[in-house]
Amino acid sequence: MESLKDKNVLIIGATGGIGSATARLIKQSGAVLFLAARDRAKLELLAAELSVPSENLFTVDVRKFEDVKNAASSIHSKISSIDILINATGKGIIKPMELLTEEDFMESLQVNLVGAFYLMKAFLEPMKAKKTGLIINLPGVLGKTPMAGAAAYSASKYGLNGMMKSIREELKRTDIRITNIFLGGTDTPFWDTIDLRVQKDKFVTAEEAAKSIWFLCQQPSSGVVSEMVLQPFNHQAI
């Protein structure tokens, strides 16, 4: 396993269920954390818990390229490049077609797909200059397999999966690794706004999902874990 000690790790969506649990584990391993999300108060609470200095916190709405670029230029004024970028942002809009609005569809694409594109535009070139880095995205099983009601969400997550696979093709002469983790139902606030009857007690816990990401951050340098699937034992969609 590669050591995380002193690695520069950026988590976007750090205030979420999976993002915050991942931040805790990565901090314990001695990495330098950079944390981003929209909600400043939540970010500051997490930063206080993990002793992350305020200059490493970024209020970022991934739908806004300016926000992403500002965070990137502030980070790159201190370090040449992020070693590990974890994109744990995401929005779940699950509705049947008759209820799904154009706004729902565009919002899903903006957060889950266009946001990831902006992150790549802002952070990839410095990684390429350094020829090394690891980028972890969370397309989820709905980025690989269909579900009724997931037209907008799956469009964004299949898109994310496809975009990252294409970028991987461009990076074959570098040591930049692209990892997609496909989680099934995970018990986080993600589900709070989704009108669907789910059995949260059967879900993967946020801590277990975070342990998988923490493991992926330490993947062997002689290879790459290009994909990982972790889903509830009783509800295996793939």
Ligand SMILES: NC(=O)c1ccc[n+]([C@@H]2O[C@H](COP(=O)([O-])OP(=O)(O)OC[C@H]3O[C@@H](n4cnc5c(N)ncnc54)[C@H](OP(=O)(O)O)[C@@H]3O)[C@@H](O)[C@H]2O)c1
């Ligand atoms: N939970 C599941 O069952 C599950 C399964 C498969 C995949 N996933 C994926 O895993 C990732 C993390 O999900 P989670 O379960 O941890 O969800 P969560 O608890 O709802 O967290 C989502 C995170 O994304 C941030 N976020 C939302 N919109 C944003 C925006 N426009 N700009 C910047 N940050 C934004 C939120 O912070 P702010 O609101 O402060 O911005 C929060 O930190 C998502 O990509 C999700 O699709 C989740």
